[in-house]
Amino acid sequence: MNDSVADRLVIGVGNPDRADDGAGSLVAAQMRALRLPRWRVIVRTGDLLGLLDDWAGAGAVVVVDAAAPLARAGAIHRWTPGREGLPVPPRPRSTHGFGVAEALALAEHLGCLPPALVVYAIEGANFAVGGAMTPAVRRASLALARRLGAGRGVPLGAARAVPVRAP
Amino acid sequence: MTRRRLVVEEIARVEGEGALDLEIEAGQVTVARLRIFEPPRLFEALLRGRDLREAPDIAARICGICPVAYQLGAAQAMERALGLCIEPSVRALRRLLYCGEWIESHALHVVLLHAPDFLGYPDAMQMARDHRAAVDAGLALKRFGNDVLRTLGGREVHPVNVRVGGFHRWPRADELDPLAARAAGARAQAVELLRWAARFDFPAIERDYAFVAMRDAQRYPLNEGRIVSSGGLDIDLDDFDRHFVEHQVPHSTALHAALRGHGPYLVGPLARYALNFDRLPAEVQALAREAGLGPVCRNPFRSILVRLLEVVYACGEVERLVADLRRAPAPLAPALTLRAGVGQGCTEAPRGLCHHRYAIDATGAITSARIVPPTSQNQASIEADLRELASRHLDASDEDLSALCERAIRNHDPCISCSTHFLRLTVRGR
Numbered sequence: 128m129n130d131s132v133a134d135r136l137v138i139g140v141g142n143p144d145r146a147d148d149g150a151g152s153l154v155a156a157q158m159r160a161l162r163l164p165r166w167r168v169i170v171r172t173g174d175l176l177g178l179l180d181d182w183a184g185a186g187a188v189v190v191v192d193a194a195a196p197l198a199r200a201g202a203i204h205r206w207t208p209g210r211e212g213l214p215v216p217p218r219p220r221s222t223h224g225f226g227v228a229e230a231l232a233l234a235e236h237l238g239c240l241p242p243a244l245v246v247y248a249i250e251g252a253n254f255a256v257g258g259a260m261t262p263a264v265r266r267a268s269l270a271l272a273r274r275l276g277a278g279r280g281v282p283l284g285a286a287r288a289v290p291v292r293a294p
Numbered sequence: 295m296t297r298r299r300l301v302v303e304e305i306a307r308v309e310g311e312g313a314l315d316l317e318i319e320a321g322q323v324t325v326a327r328l329r330i331f332e333p334p335r336l337f338e339a340l341l342r343g344r345d346l347r348e349a350p351d352i353a354a355r356i357c358g359i360c361p362v363a364y365q366l367g368a369a370q371a372m373e374r375a376l377g378l379c380i381e382p383s384v385r386a387l388r389r390l391l392y393c394g395e396w397i398e399s400h401a402l403h404v405v406l407l408h409a410p411d412f413l414g415y416p417d418a419m420q421m422a423r424d425h426r427a428a429v430d431a432g433l434a435l436k437r438f439g440n441d442v443l444r445t446l447g448g449r450e451v452h453p454v455n456v457r458v459g460g461f462h463r464w465p466r467a468d469e470l471d472p473l474a475a476r477a478a479g480a481r482a483q484a485v486e487l488l489r490w491a492a493r494f495d496f497p498a499i500e501r502d503y504a505f506v507a508m509r510d511a512q513r514y515p516l517n518e519g520r521i522v523s524s525g526g527l528d529i530d531l532d533d534f535d536r537h538f539v540e541h542q543v544p545h546s547t548a549l550h551a552a553l554r555g556h557g558p559y560l561v562g563p564l565a566r567y568a569l570n571f572d573r574l575p576a577e578v579q580a581l582a583r584e585a586g587l588g589p590v591c592r593n594p595f596r597s598i599l600v601r602l603l604e605v606v607y608a609c610g611e612v613e614r615l616v617a618d619l620r621r622a623p624a625p626l627a628p629a630l631t632l633r634a635g636v637g638q639g640c641t642e643a644p645r646g647l648c649h650h651r652y653a654i655d656a657t658g659a660i661t662s663a664r665i666v667p668p669t670s671q672n673q674a675s676i677e678a679d680l681r682e683l684a685s686r687h688l689d690a691s692d693e694d695l696s697a698l699c700e701r702a703i704r705n706h707d708p709c710i711s712c713s714t715h716f717l718r719l720t721v722r723g724r
């Protein structure tokens with residue numbers, strides 16, 4: 128593979144002005160700062176239907192989003208959707224609630240999932256407008272960016288939907 | 295006496311959050327309420343004290359799907375307050391921007407929210423499995439609309455390029471040309487979607503709406519014109535208050551609106567179409583007939599067809615406007631001479647007429663603001679739809695009646711439609 132071809136894509140999802148919701152944006156910013164060959168970096172803060180366009184043509188895609196509290200702030204979950212799928216809300220969502228899970232479901236039905244895809248969800252605790260990012264979420268985001276930047280945790284095969292790291 | 299009460303709670307993500315109450319007693323629908331209970335967002339209060347030049351960007355934040363409606367209404371109102379004369383090329387570029395919004399908003403509503411109702415799917419994701427071409431076409435149209443917004447507005451959600459008096463930055467020809475190049479293909483996709491949707495099975499209902507929409511001197515209305523109604527009203531937008539009144543109802547934090555001397559009225563695609571059919575190009579009129587529509591459509595379920603006709607039209611407008619704008623030099627931004635006054639603006643949001651009224655003082659500070667969005671204007675008509683539909687289907691199960699009511703809401707408004715997908719049904723008393 129020619130290293131000048133950006134066939135890897137990281138998409139940071141979330142609003143950096145809403146505290147822990149900015150985890151995905153922070154990971155993306157860190158990845159962008161590394162200026163890694165073969166990597167493109169996109170931040171998605173609004174219309175997540177655009178994810179289907181974002182990853183068109185990409186070989187390997189990493190999506191990073193914040194998640195609602197489940198265990199503890201900063202816990203990182205990893206999914207490989209082709210194998211496990213993602214939890215889709217039981218009720219059909221409005222377009223306002225159209226998130227990563229819905230985009231993946233739609234892409235699956237349309238046959239436009241990337242050939243290799245992994246989704247990281249970083250548990251947040253505070254999603255207030257203008258709020259500061261929880262330190263544990265910030266640490267987790269920076270750690271994930273370092274791992275991805277080192278070529279670890281990129282989508283090469285299926286994995287189970289279990290926490291892989293809890294700082 | 296048999297009393298039946300259906301409560302559909304937590305309609306989230308409307309322009310407001312809401313619920314539905316339906317009560318039936320002795321075979322009569324006694325209550326049909328669209329309850330909107332979201333706390334007020336206070337945008338009008340937020341605008342007070344701000345410089346008039348900030349209004350377009352602040353107002354745009356009201357909606358992520360139709361920010362242009364709020365942005366252009368605010369800009370237009372301020373320009374009228376200051377007595378600014380807006381150049382034809384600026385008005386044309388704004389119309390082009392608005393076409394982008396209509397295309398993305400309508401495509402989103404048609405394919406992701408409305409069409410599953412007619413095909414028996416719970417959502418577009420499930421529908422995509424069997425109707426991939428239609429969903430692909432809808433997403434492509436949405437992408438095209440978004441690209442128009444991004445090109446002219448700087449970004450697709452809450453664009454930032456509109457200013458009082460014009461635009462901050464005039465697009466280059468090499469930015470406009472790709473939009474025109476894609477417009478014909480987008481139009482063809484919209485026509486195919488129209489033909490697809492025309493085959494749906496539409497519930498038979500004709501409503502006696504009082505239609506209200508704008509009417510442009512020459513073209514199908516978007517960003518300018520007079521306000522007209524099916525009852526013969528024909529007024530300047532400055533006369534809005536003389537003919538329309540907002541009022542509170544106990545069950546909604548969104549103000550209801552009424553046409554003085556009449557009551558509920560309907561804004562949006564059905565109203566625009568009925569009052570402006572003659573403004574559509576002959577080929578769009580022919581497509582309407584092919585889809586089974588006459589010059590007036592009173593069946594709210596068929597609004598999906600009207601939206602698609604409007605997408606077809608808007609795609610054609612993109613091509614025409616780009617050709618015109620390529621020849622237009624970038625206009626000079628007019629100097630703003632501040633003065634105290636009142637300005638009103640009115641445009642056709644995808645969901646219908648959106649009216650703004652602002653008072654400003656001699657320093658350019660906004661002293662009062664009032665924005666009348668289409669959703670609030672349509673609430674009473676939506677309730678009337680619910681009442682009539684429920685009356686015709688009293689023998690339906692609670693589940694079926696609830697589903698029909700959800701569909702009735704989705705007929706009218708993408709934001710309400712979004713929320714109605716969240717409907718939770720509670721039945722109390724049979």
